Amino acid sequence: MNIPSGMSPRASKRRDIERAALALFGTRGFHGTSMPDLAEEAGVGPGTIYRHFESKEALVNEMYQHWKAKMASEVYANLPVDVPWRERFRALWRGLFQFDADHHGAIDFLDLQFHSDYLDASSRALEQQSATLLFTMITMAQAEQIVVDLPPPAVVALVYSSFVGLVRAQREGYLTLDDALIDAAEERVWAMIRR
Amino acid sequence: MNIPSGMSPRASKRRDIERAALALFGTRGFHGTSMPDLAEEAGVGPGTIYRHFESKEALVNEMYQHWKAKMASEVYANLPVDVPWRERFRALWRGLFQFDADHHGAIDFLDLQFHSDYLDASSRALEQQSATLLFTMITMAQAEQIVVDLPPPAVVALVYSSFVGLVRAQREGYLTLDDALIDAAEERVWAMIRR
Amino acid sequence: MNIPSGMSPRASKRRDIERAALALFGTRGFHGTSMPDLAEEAGVGPGTIYRHFESKEALVNEMYQHWKAKMASEVYANLPVDVPWRERFRALWRGLFQFDADHHGAIDFLDLQFHSDYLDASSRALEQQSATLLFTMITMAQAEQIVVDLPPPAVVALVYSSFVGLVRAQREGYLTLDDALIDAAEERVWAMIRR
Amino acid sequence: MNIPSGMSPRASKRRDIERAALALFGTRGFHGTSMPDLAEEAGVGPGTIYRHFESKEALVNEMYQHWKAKMASEVYANLPVDVPWRERFRALWRGLFQFDADHHGAIDFLDLQFHSDYLDASSRALEQQSATLLFTMITMAQAEQIVVDLPPPAVVALVYSSFVGLVRAQREGYLTLDDALIDAAEERVWAMIRR
DNA sequence: CATGAATGAGTTTTCATTCAT
């Protein structure tokens, strides 16, 4: 068997399951993905999934929280401070696309499970937390007269959904998101929200 | 029973089913909605659905095509011609939100079923058609140097996902989309895509 | 299809399921009986059971309560009053065996599910009620110096388990419980508990 | 680890498994007890059970035969000979309760597995043997006009089920079986079966 | 035409058993 170095076989199977779940939940959705399908995609028996996750719901929630947290730590937590807002925005925008490139399917997964009724309190709390962080950032930039004076949730919606829109368009084959396009889009999105 | 005037009881039941399907498919998704649930929401027996639609897939496809077509005819087909692009864009933007206001849940429904594997060739063709129409519009505006020189699918993605993002934000309770906000957003989105 | 007269086909299926459940739960036990087996024994599809009973646990609890109540009404409620205790006891004893003869398998069923952890509060309450009724009866007879002065639960255990023991012995093929044997046993059991 | 003196670690684990099996099979039943649960209760890994017993069925059968045999040797084989029947009965009765006190749960276990379809030929043979021994004893006493003239299986059923009934009543918390109660019950049960 | 009870294939989940460590 081919086990990634430095990983126990058990942990490796868990990874396989998580990988399969990210791919299938992110394309077919939670209810559109059956556990046998998931097992086959992961290359394990159906019973094996239940040695790693309590239930299908527990699996999707653990995944959701994992990726929400990863996004927070890889994108939001690493934004430069003490630089002009313009530059912070560029770092945010590039961070988002970098995250998408580094973790294929994660954005699709998060977007598709967004606000589904099988998400538990923990997942919703993380969701809230991310949103609040972005609202706060916008509010600060507005206080400095840098960003347009729309309700912060509106600004966040405009920016974030633009990002997701481009990622989706690429997934559907309408686009290729290279650095040039990402930067060009960044300029335009900034134009949308700057004062 | 209360039957809308000018509508046969049969047609009225079909409406009830369509209404229920729009609401449930648009919130819980296709696989997350069961036919018995749909029937109950519509106030009909489960068997009745099958007198109007061949199958669950046929139902969602008919719905998808219905609303895609309705959107094309109510929003895209009524855009003013022989007016400046700026004004056409404003009409488009307002038309989108008007459509959302007139047909509660329709945007959520279309967005959630987007590019799902249970959509058939017909649905995909309509999807294509709508997209192509928008791409063409953008291409024309770019030829006149009005709109920024990004790939048309990117421009469409930016605009349309901004619209959907605002609608979603309202659904989640983060926003109220009144005319003032819609117009303010319009200005900013136009700022994003104008040359 | 052969439907008992005066019974809707729906009610008839429910009867079939109840009959099958009494037989299988009473011989193989709750956990030893699978829903597909139950369905086959009842001559219905597995899904049909769930249109009549919420779950396997709900089924066994409804059955338990049904038969406990039936036993109370057919055996305990019809005991003669204003007759000597000797006669009441004979009526009780004969009533128990009559119940067993009338409702084949019911005693085995009740005995096998007795105090199982899948019985719910309602079932346990009925159990309690039956027990209390018997304890009270014994206490009264003791007050009149008719019955031996053991703790009432002990007296009830001796009598009731003697009854069940005979029924079991018949089921295993060791005995045939005809009237003569039942009456002879009654005399001996009375000898056991009389003062 | 705490290993009983004079016992190999292997034998000690086997004891742990047997102890766990007695407790769980005797309360939840054979089908209601899972091998992982059994392993946890025994404090061993699930795989370990299979180094000692071929299968779950083999385990329950070995247990059944073990306890049936133990009961025969500890209770039936030690009955005094050349003493009046009255005294032999007292010894039997006390022996039964002594056995229950010495081997907590064994009576519940034997009673619950009684005549289950997973018991094999060996187990059934031992069952038969025990029964026959008791039938013979009763027949002899009847020949001496000591015991009432019911079919021997009926007499055995009355006595043995009275014993089990008292043990059950204690398990359910209705009674405490102290020596006084046991002796008082013995007197009454003897009154039931004596000529 | 509308209904809803019935169905059985398919779902999520459990568990007796195996086997690499």
Add this chain to the structure above:
DNA sequence: TATGAATGAAAACTCATTCAT
């Protein structure tokens, strides 16, 4: 020898669909 992760067959249960009424 003991382990416990992995397995897949089978369990409880759901649901799209049918059809007798």
